Amino acid sequence: xxxxxxxxxxxxxxxxxxxxxxxxxxxxxxxxxxxxxxxxxxxxxxxxxxxxxxxxxxxxxxxxxxxxxxxxxxxxxxxxxxxxxxxxxxxxxxxxxxxxxxxxxxxxxxxxxxxxxxxxxxxxxxxxxxxxxxxxxxxxxxxxxxxxxxxxxxxxxxxxxxxxxxxxxxxxxxxxxxxxxxxxxxxxxxxxxxxxxxxxxxxxxxxxxxxxxxxxxxxxxxxxxxxxxxxxxxxxxxxxxxxxxxxxxxxxxxxxxxxxxxxxxxxxxxxxxxxxxxxxxxxxxxxxxxxxxxxxxxxxxxxxxxxxxxxxxxxxxxxxxxxxxxxxxxxxxxxxxxxxxxxxxxxxxxxxx
Amino acid sequence: xxxxxxxxxxxxxxxxxxxxxxxxxxxxxxxxxxxxxxxxxxxxxxxxxxxxxxxxxxxxxxxxxxxxxxxxxxxxxxxxxxxxxxxxxxxxxxxxxxxxxxxxxxxxxxxxxxxxxxxxxxxxxxxxxxxxxxxxxxxxxxxxxxxxxxxxxxxxxxxxxxxxxxxxxxxxxxxxxxxxxxxxxxxxxxxxxxxxxxxxxxxxxxxxxxxxxxxxxxxxxxxxxxxxxxxxxxxxxxxxxxxxxxxxxxxxx
Numbered sequence: 001x002x003x004x005x006x007x008x009x010x011x012x013x014x015x016x017x018x019x020x021x022x023x024x025x026x027x028x029x030x031x032x033x034x035x036x037x038x039x040x041x042x043x044x045x046x047x048x049x050x051x052x053x054x055x056x057x058x059x060x061x062x063x064x065x066x067x068x069x070x071x072x073x074x075x076x077x078x079x080x081x082x083x084x085x086x087x088x089x090x091x092x093x094x095x096x097x098x099x100x101x102x103x104x105x106x107x108x109x110x111x112x113x114x115x116x117x118x119x120x121x122x123x124x125x126x127x128x129x130x131x132x133x134x135x136x137x138x139x140x141x142x143x144x145x146x147x148x149x150x151x152x153x154x155x156x157x158x159x160x161x162x163x164x165x166x167x168x169x170x171x172x173x174x175x176x177x178x179x180x181x182x183x184x185x186x187x188x189x190x191x192x193x194x195x196x197x198x199x200x201x202x203x204x205x206x207x208x209x210x211x212x213x214x215x216x217x218x219x220x221x222x223x224x225x226x227x228x229x230x231x232x233x234x235x236x237x238x239x240x241x242x243x244x245x246x247x248x249x250x251x252x253x254x255x256x257x258x259x260x261x262x263x264x265x266x267x268x269x270x271x272x273x274x275x276x277x278x279x280x281x282x283x284x285x286x287x288x289x290x291x292x293x294x295x296x297x298x299x300x301x302x303x304x305x306x307x308x309x310x311x312x313x314x315x316x317x318x319x320x321x322x323x324x325x326x327x328x329x330x331x332x333x334x335x336x337x338x339x340x341x342x343x344x345x346x347x348x349x350x351x352x353x
Numbered sequence: 354x355x356x357x358x359x360x361x362x363x364x365x366x367x368x369x370x371x372x373x374x375x376x377x378x379x380x381x382x383x384x385x386x387x388x389x390x391x392x393x394x395x396x397x398x399x400x401x402x403x404x405x406x407x408x409x410x411x412x413x414x415x416x417x418x419x420x421x422x423x424x425x426x427x428x429x430x431x432x433x434x435x436x437x438x439x440x441x442x443x444x445x446x447x448x449x450x451x452x453x454x455x456x457x458x459x460x461x462x463x464x465x466x467x468x469x470x471x472x473x474x475x476x477x478x479x480x481x482x483x484x485x486x487x488x489x490x491x492x493x494x495x496x497x498x499x500x501x502x503x504x505x506x507x508x509x510x511x512x513x514x515x516x517x518x519x520x521x522x523x524x525x526x527x528x529x530x531x532x533x534x535x536x537x538x539x540x541x542x543x544x545x546x547x548x549x550x551x552x553x554x555x556x557x558x559x560x561x562x563x564x565x566x567x568x569x570x571x572x573x574x575x576x577x578x579x580x581x582x583x584x585x586x587x588x589x590x591x592x593x594x595x596x597x598x599x600x601x602x603x604x605x606x
Binding site for chain 2: 192196
């Protein structure tokens with residue numbers, strides 16, 4: 001076990017070193033993708049806690065992100081900037097006075113989203129499966145509509161502009177690593193196991209003395225908290241936010257990461273967050289003009305998503321629980337060459353067939 | 354001393370009375386059987402005692418506390434644990450995790466302490482871990498702790514389910530058909546096992562069972578249900594010779 005700890009510490013140092021090197025050598029376009037990967041790791045993990053570990057099919061992520069993004073941005077914007085941005089409808093004086101440095105603003109955004117998550121948990125968690133999905137989806141749309149119409153606080157459809165772009169590699173990946181650490185510790189502990197038990201069998205979990213409501217609410221509130229943090233990071237990376245940003249498609253992107261990576265795997269979510277985010281950019285050429293010699297395609301917007309849809313379908317067909325399933329990265333896997341066993345097992349199975 | 358007192362409970366589903374005026378008394382360290390033909394309302398009675406259903410009429414007292422209408426997890430916390438007719442283990446989790454989870458209800462540390470791994474939490478965790486290993490040793494599953502629960506053979510899954518229920522530190526254990534699907538040899542072992550856990554953990558046991566050899570061999574008192582009505586109660590010898598019981602099981606000439 002001690003050996004593993006040393007290895008983990010070494011790996012973290014190596015990763016931080018690599019990120020430092022990337023930070024110095026990458027151009028601004030690549031650096032932005034790298035930072036976006038970090039943000040999506042946070043978002044993917046927060047959704048994985050609710051959908052993967054607890055087994056609640058929730059689609060409210062865009063709503064929680066919106067709360068985090070708006071609260072943190074309104075706190076970091078200076079009063080003068082707010083006055084110029086809110087030119088259509090004057091800003092609410094209380095909101096104008098709100099001010100805090102970035103780390104505190106980010107935390108407050110997360111806490112606001114977390115509190116809201118805990119509050120809506122009470123009515124929503126009576127529902128299950130598809131009904132829960134519909135209710136959370138509705139909740140997320142409500143947040144968006146409120147943000148569009150509450151002009152004195154959110155500046156309505158015009159959105160917030162000129163937000164300080166403070167999210168650098170240090171912030172995005174620093175918080176991503178903290179989130180990974182938090183999730184790992186949570187799932188290793190007694191509460192994490194209780195949450196897994198609820199996913200496995202609600203009736204048995206309740207008969208073992210686990211309060212279904214309390215533990216589902218924990219998971220929902222913690223997931224919402226990290227979604228709010230992710231939203232805040234995103235706002236401070238893009239520099240501008242508006243209600244249209246937080247449509248259902250944003251939730252779908254995160255769901256794609258979770259499903260591809262493995263529903264209920266931290267490792268899978270982290271890998272898939274990086275791969276999907278990078279692919280979103282790499283595949284951009286598909287939407288441009290393409291010349292095949294004998295015929296030409298004018299750019300079709302949205303072609304990228306076709307690739308992701310195909311990928312999602314194949315993963316669901318061949319790996320119904322995602323690429324990693326519920327398994328996690330483990331040093332034994334590398335040290336004791338367990339990966340060799342994996343191939344051997346596969347061989348014997350195919351021989352039997 | 355009476356540990357469980359079921360006072361005239363009735364469960365009505367629409368026009369159907371699944372259980373009517375059921376009375377059960379269980380003393381400390383007593384092994385009690387609940388038998389009856391299929392559909393007699395035995396599992397419904399279990400569900401009312403453990404809080405899954407709220408009885409239409411009547412009350413359930415556990416150690417003189419009225420537990421009628423309390424949520425299942427709170428009843429487990431008070432000291433009633435159960436197993437299920439169709440085994441309900443946490444299939445994807447390891448044998449050890451299954452037992453560790455059943456200790457969660459006695460955990461005093463909060464969720465933040467569990468993430469930060471405070472010394473108090475670590476101490477509790479260590480205690481739970483040792484206790485679970487001891488329990489798994491008692492039921493003879495110590496060599497399988499890292500196996501997934503679903504990979505265990507049937508008889509061992511039953512044992513694990515009982516071990517999991519024992520980990521919640523109950524004073525009354527409800528077993529729903531523990532011998533279902535077992536061969537005669539396994540049933541005999543189970544009888545022995547049930548007596549062992551009663552003596553070792555000093556608990557009372559209420560069990561539903563169809564296997565007459567097990568019931569007659571291990572129970573000190575038996576209740577017989579038929580169409581939701583208690584038709585007989587008493588010692589195994591009395592039950593075996595009761596004409597009403599014979600009628601319910603074999604019919605009349």
